[in-house]
Amino acid sequence: MLRLALLACLTTTFVVAHAPFSVIFQWKTISYNWPPEYSEKDARYHYIPENNPIAGIKLWKDNMYLTIPRWKSGVPVTLARTPSTPVKDERGLNITKPKLDAYPSWDMQLPGDCNAFQSVQSMEIDPQGRMWVLDTGRTETMGEHPTAKCPPRLVILDLDNGGVVLKEFKFPDDVARHNSSYLNDIVLDHQNGGYAYISDSGLEPAIIVYSLKDDKARKVTHETMKAQPDAVRFVVAGTNVIQSVNVDGIALSPPGPNRTLYYSPLSSFNLYSIPVEVLQNSSIIDVQNYVVDLGNKISQSDGMVMSNTGVLYYGLLADDAIAMWNTSTSQPFATGRRTISRDHLLTQWPDTFGFDEKARLWCVVNSLQNFLNNKVDVTQYNYRIISSNAMQRSYQYLPNNTAPELPVITAAAGQIRIAMSTVFTILLVFLAC
Ligand SMILES: *[C@@H]1O[C@H](CO)[C@@H](O)[C@H](O)[C@H]1NC(C)=O
Ligand SMILES: *[C@@H]1O[C@H](CO)[C@@H](O)[C@H](O)[C@H]1NC(C)=O
Ligand SMILES: *[C@@H]1O[C@H](CO)[C@@H](O)[C@H](O)[C@H]1NC(C)=O
Ligand SMILES: *[C@@H]1O[C@H](CO)[C@@H](O)[C@H](O)[C@H]1NC(C)=O
Ligand SMILES: *[C@@H]1O[C@H](CO)[C@@H](O)[C@H](O)[C@H]1NC(C)=O
Ligand SMILES: *[C@@H]1O[C@H](CO)[C@@H](O)[C@H](O)[C@H]1NC(C)=O
Secondary structure, X not given: OHHHHHHHHHHHHOEOOOOOEEEEEEEOOOOEOOOOOOXXXXXXXXXOHHHOOOOOEEEEOOEEEEEOOOOOOOXXXXXXXXXXXXXXXXXXXXXXXXXXXXXXXOHHHOOOOOOOOOOEEEEEEOOOOEEEEEEOOOEOOOOOOOEOOOOOEEEEEEHHHOOEEXXXXXXXXXXXXXXXXXXEXXXXXXXXXXXXXXXXXXXXXXXXXXXXXXXXXEEEOOHHHOOOHHHOEEEEOOEEEEOOOOEEEEEEOOOOOOOEEEEEEOOOOEEEEEEHHHHHOOOOOOOOOOOEEEEEOOOOOOOEEEEOOOEEEEEEHHHOEEEEEEOOOOOOHHHHEEEEEEOOOOOOOEEEEEEOOOOOXXXXXXXXXXXXXXXXXXXXXXXXXXEEOOOOOEOOOOOOOOOOOOOOOOOOHHHHHHHHHHHHHHHHHHHHX
């Protein structure tokens, strides 16, 4: 018994050696490079600084792409971009709080226009530079005037081609309710014609399975995707958080046999897994026999990510910490998980992770406990991007660092129009300069 207690103590309290995280960017408030036609009176630029937290991060070539979900009012941009290496100021010092650029354009940020992004929390970039963007369709989901004007969508952009829209999929209401779903996180599987697995933390929590080859989606539900009442309350940096959030962070193991999806509701202490073979098999409706409860994480967590060597990274919200589990060792989750970084000031709410092409691991830390309690202090640093030389790549790559063969995505006829108008806008802006 004592040995067990000691073991638990060793695996939870101490921070084990891992390439350290350092702060690369930090902002008190997130702000934007306004377009030439900017006017303070124009409703589309309505901006309430404290309502603009960054949530998602993914990297491609020399840029990082960030999401600013429209949870409350006054968010002019929901998908943005900025260089991932700090630009230097005239004194040669790193600019660590850059203003963000609307991506791919200002037109694509227009609230109420269902061809534009309404609210983006997560996206993923595949090894060919195609960004798979989840648009929840609804805005002000935590605000005073929630809207549900547009359907939830998956939109694929070509980052090496000005962000043109390659493909769009509108989720039918029976897969993602247009008035109550919340598309939260996405991972990509390039095998068997291509799949995206999406967590829906809305009223009917589910893992949504989208098949690129069939251009169809289905939803898989299970009790373990629901918020657990005992995990609804926790404390971050002295602030109480009371939130009932269903299935939230998801992660996918690298390509290979027995490929596995990992998930956890935000309001849960447990990590669960399910084989992708089961998710892809639409004749399996009841997944009860395939869900595995891997055990207790110590704390609630938000986003997670897996590397191409099978290392799972996730945050520990109530401990201002980041943890990992190396699935390549034979140790099960309960004894194999390790806390690798803890900082009670700098790591308040590690939200989302992403790997870059140079094998570094990045994380957005956004002090959401303050946002959720309407007490963001704009005189303090609220948002940080930290990074660690983890020397691994994303789960989309094979363990030997090569990319698997990827499915071809061809633009449908009706979608080229949107793409052309984006190119046209870029041209116009270019000419205007
Ligand atoms: C500026 O940023 C670069 C890239 O992140 C980093 O290597 C360098 O140490 C930074 N310089 C300072 C003075 O912080
Ligand atoms: C949401 O939509 C469904 C189906 O369209 C409808 O049955 C339900 O009443 C709606 N719920 C709310 C809260 O509007
Ligand atoms: C995959 O799962 C099967 C059945 O559980 C098991 O026998 C096999 O060893 C697993 N393969 C790998 C590579 O883990
Ligand atoms: C799908 O699941 C059913 C029921 O378990 C099984 O009979 C069938 O072989 C599976 N199909 C595939 C393609 O794995
Ligand atoms: C994970 O475990 C494998 C096998 O023991 C090891 O080679 C690798 O370095 C470990 N990765 C990390 C990040 O600790
Ligand atoms: C990487 O691994 C894959 C799958 O095992 C294999 O097909 C490919 O040839 C390997 N590539 C290199 C460069 O080793």
